Amino acid sequence: MTCKILIVEDNFLLAEELAELVQHQLNAIPVTTSTAKAAIELIPDAITLAFLDIEVLDGTTYPVARKLLENKIPFVFISGNDQKTIPEEFRGQPFLAKPFMQGTLLRLANSLLAHAN
Numbered sequence: 001m002t003c004k005i006l007i008v009e010d011n012f013l014l015a016e017e018l019a020e021l022v023q024h025q026l027n028a029i030p031v032t033t034s035t036a037k038a039a040i041e042l043i044p045d046a047i048t049l050a051f052l053d054i055e056v057l058d059g060t061t062y063p064v065a066r067k068l069l070e071n072k073i074p075f076v077f078i079s080g081n082d083q084k085t086i087p088e089e090f091r092g093q094p095f096l097a098k099p100f101m102q103g104t105l106l107r108l109a110n111s112l113l114a115h116a117n
Contacts, residue, residue: 014098
């Protein structure tokens with residue numbers, strides 16, 4: 001079974017880059033959106049992993065992160081924000097600063113996917 005990876009990113013070029021990585025390097029189906037509201041609606045749709053920018057078109061992805069935690073779906077924050085600004089409840093979650101190294105993201109994603117199955 002091919003897994004689905006949710007990408008919440010409002011920068012079109014970065015969203016496309018992430019989708020390509022998901023499809024070609026992780027052999028997964030990318031599910032991309034630029035808003036937190038749309039992302040929350042997609043979570044019950046068999047999502048296995050998520051990549052979250054923190055600030056997107058309609059606010060922050062913290063509500064998305066809460067919903068992912070409730071559903072026990074691993075996620076990675078990928079953001080230009082300072083990691084110290086993340087609320088306490090999410091401090092233990094994986095964080096990659098933009099710009100990120102593709103190899104680092106792929107290793108982290110593979111590790112999280114291995115533990116999700």
